[in-house]
Amino acid sequence: VDGARGGVDRVFAALGDAGRRSLVEAVAARGTATATELAAELPVTRQAVAKQLSALADAGLLRATRAGRETRYEVTPEPLEDAVEWMVSVGAAWDERLAALRRSLGDYGKSRDTLQPRRRSRT
C-alpha cells in the first residue's frame, strides 16, 4: 500500500500545477504529441513545454520515445493502476473490518446477555 501511495503522491504532485495538468490532458487528447506540436497550440514556448513534458515523464505520467530529433510523449496507464491498487486494498481492509465488526457486535451481545437480564433494544 505504501508503494502505491508513494506513486500516487508523485502523480498528484506532478498534476498539482494547472499548466502541467492541461499539458497532460492535451497529450491524452491527441494520443501522442511532441513539444513542438503542443507549443503550436498553447500560449507557451516550445522550451517551456519540453521542460514540463520531461518533468511529467519523470513522474511516470508520460512515456517518452525518441522520434528523430524530437521526443514523442504519450500518457501511461500505470498511475491509474496505482489508484486501482489503492481501491482494492482499501476495499479489502473494509471487508475485513466489517466482518470483525459483525463478530464483535455478536460477541458483545452474548457477553452482555449472560451478565445482565436479556435486553432487546428493538421492541
Added chain:
Amino acid sequence: MNVEREIVVPEAPDEVWEALTEPERLEEWFATEVELDARPGGEGVFRWGDGDERRAVVREAEEAERLVLDWDDGGSVVLELEPVVGGTRVHVVESSPEYAPALELHALSLEASEARPPTPAGKTAPPQAALAWTALAAA
C-alpha cells in the same frame, strides 16, 4: 475516488453506534489502539499492530445515524447506520481526493485511444487498464 461497502447486522442502530464510537469497542474491529472523542471537532488517533497510525478529526457525529471522519491525509470516511428489518444497515464510504485527477486523465486517454484508429507503431492503453477503468466506472 471512493470505496464503498455495506453490511446488515442483526443489532439495533444504537448498539452499532457504540461499536463505532467507543474507543474500547473500536479496538475490537477497527484498529489495535484507539483514542476517539466522537463529537464534532473531536480528535481521533488509530494505531495498528504493524506500526501504522492515522489521525482524524470528527466532522459529523449524529448519534446512531452518521459518523464522518476526516483523515489528516485529506481522505475521509463516512459511516451511516440505517434501521432495516432484522437489524441495521452499515454503509461505509472511504474516499481519497488524490485519485480523482489520475482517474479523469486516464478516462481521457482511453477516450483518445478509442477515437484513434490503431496505428502500426502506435501503442494504446493495454486491455488490462481498460478493464480496470470499466470496473471503476461500474462501481
